[in-house]
Amino acid sequence: MKRGIISLLVAFFCGCSSLNHEATIQLVERSPFFSGHRYHCRDMVAAVNALRRLGKPQALGVLREFAVSHEKASHQVDRVALICFLLFINPDGWRNIRHGAPSPDVNLDVVRANFPLFPLALSRGVPFLLVNGYRTGAMSSTHNESLRYVATCEHLSMITHDLPTRGFERAAEDLIHSSEFRNLYSNTNEIPNEMILDEAGPTWPQ
Numbered sequence: 793m794k795r796g797i798i799s800l801l802v803a804f805f806c807g808c809s810s811l812n813h814e815a816t817i818q819l820v821e822r823s824p825f826f827s828g829h830r831y832h833c834r835d836m837v838a839a840v841n842a843l844r845r846l847g848k849p850q851a852l853g854v855l856r857e858f859a860v861s862h863e864k865a866s867h868q869v870d871r872v873a874l875i876c877f878l879l880f881i882n883p884d885g886w887r888n889i890r891h892g893a894p895s896p897d898v899n900l901d902v903v904r905a906n907f908p909l910f911p912l913a914l915s916r917g918v919p920f921l922l923v924n925g926y927r928t929g930a931m932s933s934t935h936n937e938s939l940r941y942v943a944t945c946e947h948l949s950m951i952t953h954d955l956p957t958r959g960f961e962r963a964a965e966d967l968i969h970s971s972e973f974r975n976l977y978s979n980t981n982e983i984p985n986e987m988i989l990d991e992a993g994p995t996w997p998q
Contacts, residue, residue, distance in 0.1 A: 812842075812845075812846060813846070813850065813853075813854060815842065816839075816842040816843055816846060816851075816854050819835075819838050819839040819842045819843075820839050820843070820854060820855070820858050820871060820875065821858070821862075821871075822835050822838070822839065829924055829987060829990070831920075831921040831991050832991055832993065832994070833918050833919060833920065833960045833963075833991055833992055834957075834960070834994075836874065836875075836878070836919050836955075837918070837919065837954075837955045837956070837957055839875055840875060840878045840879050840919075840951075840955055841954040841955055841957070843855070843875065843879055844879060844950060844951060844954060845954075847950075848950045851879065851950065852942055852945060852946060855872055855875065855876075855938075855941075855942045855945070856939065856942050858871075858872065858938075859872055859938035859939050859942060860939075868938060869937045869938050869941075872938040872941045872942065873941055874912060874921075876941045876942075876944070876945050877909050877912055878909070878912065878919055878951070878955065879945070879950060879951060880945045880948040880949065880950055880951070881948055881949045881950070881951060882944070882948055885908050886908075886909065892926040892927055893926060893927040894911060894922075894923040894925075894926055894927075895923060895924050895925050895926065895927055896923070896924065896977055896978070896979060896982035896983075896984065897977065897978040897979060897982070898910075898922070898923070898976050898977055898978060899975065899976060899977070899978055902972065902975050902976045903976070906972040906976070907922065907972070907976070910922065911923045913967060913973075915963040915964065915966050915967035915970075916956065916959055916962065916963040916966060917955055917956045917963070918955065918956050918959065918960050918963035918964075918992075919955065920963075920964065920967055920988055920991050920992075921991060922973075922976065922984075922988075923984075924984065924987060960991075960992035960993075961989075961992045961993075963992065964988050964989050964991065964992035965989075967988055968983075968985045968988050968989070973988075
């Protein structure tokens with residue numbers, strides 16, 4: 793009798809784990825890439841929080857599976873990169889990873905001094921994308937590139953708390969009114985205030 797109950801419990805929890813795995817894969821597929829006008833905080837927060845709750849081994853498995861199964865998909869490297877920036881703590885920073893020339897142009901000294909997760913920034917813990925995209929030399933969407941991100945994260949600690957799930961609008965307002973944000977962009981006429989405010993809004997229909 794006890795053995796039967798234990799078997800049922802094991803099957804139940806394995807089934808829940810499988811469902812969580814599949815649901816998280818779908819959230820990763822919905823997560824943003826390097827396009828500020830299509831980035832939404834809610835999509836990124838949902839993916840990162842779901843992965844964090846799986847625990848490090850299973851989260852890495854999801855990212856690895858996504859990289860393999862979406863080898864030829866456009867922007868798949870972008871998604872893995874942005875998630876890794878937020879989900880894992882890299883004491884050396886991610887500055888050694890090349891993205892190409894950001895658009896709009898940014899002041900690299902300000903990036904180095906104030907934005908360790910660039911092209912992302914956290915405002916009240918909410919992740920925003922600071923650029924609308926990358927020009928020549930941007931990261932190529934290759935299977936191996938995605939797996940390199942995952943391999944790097946194997947040696948890093950995962951964040952210990954979920955990202956905020958509310959307060960996006962206030963976080964956006966705080967960000968665009970900060971001196972660091974205003975000083976980030978080389979051309980004051982290209983400061984993307986509206987883009988940041990839009991990122992805090994509703995997600996695009998899928």
